[in-house]
Amino acid sequence: MTEKVRSKIDIRVPESAPAGDAWAQFRGVERIAMELTQSYKYSLGKYSRFFMELENGRFLATRCHGCGKVYAPPRPLCPNCLAVTDWVELSGEGVVKTYSVLRFSPGSNDDVRALETPYVLAYVLLDGADTLFPHLLKAAPDQAHSGLRVRVAYSDEPVHHPIHLMYFVPVADSERQQP
Numbered sequence: 563m564t565e566k567v568r569s570k571i572d573i574r575v576p577e578s579a580p581a582g583d584a585w586a587q588f589r590g591v592e593r594i595a596m597e598l599t600q601s602y603k604y605s606l607g608k609y610s611r612f613f614m615e616l617e618n619g620r621f622l623a624t625r626c627h628g629c630g631k632v633y634a635p636p637r638p639l640c641p642n643c644l645a646v647t648d649w650v651e652l653s654g655e656g657v658v659k660t661y662s663v664l665r666f667s668p669g670s671n672d673d674v675r676a677l678e679t680p681y682v683l684a685y686v687l688l689d690g691a692d693t694l695f696p697h698l699l700k701a702a703p704d705q706a707h708s709g710l711r712v713r714v715a716y717s718d719e720p721v722h723h724p725i726h727l728m729y730f731v732p733v734a735d736s737e738r739q740q741p
């Protein structure tokens with residue numbers, strides 16, 4: 563047996579076939595490991611400005627001028643009033659409401675594959691916002707807790723998807739505003 567096929571896992575041949583087996587000549591089965599990748603283009607549409615401003619180190623949300631609700635992540639349309647919203651800039655500070663420690667990475671794109679496990683995903687209520695923003699929190703898993711003050715940090719490294727231009731980090735004691 564040669565090893566000319568690098569993707570080969572094994573060849574399975576049944577020891578015996580029942581008499582009259584119509585598929586007798588086809589019972590030997592070769593298994594190979596294949597990988598499927600697909601590149602595609604998509605538009606960030608009405609959310610584009612949020613991602614473009616991340617490159618400038620600015621964190622934007624949207625506010626409904628009808629009910630005043632502030633959406634982070636932004637929504638172009640308020641689901642309560644069906645009114646078109648306005649862009650507003652937030653400080654990027656907030657508080658962790660809940661979180662999850664990922665010990666296995668979905669590895670869904672190059673940015674996610676670059677993350678070492680375990681890592682923390684947190685739902686953050688940003689100051690001035692009314693909705694939760696789920697994203698990566700760069701903190702040790704045992705440091706994460708509900709109520710942790712965090713802020714948006716901006717990546718200096720090139721990223722694949724612009725959402726990875728930002729991540730959350732704990733607000734250091736030295737950064738904390740004095741009451």
Ligand SMILES: [Zn+2]
Pocket residue numbers: 626627628629630631640641642643644645
């Ligand atoms: Zn509204």
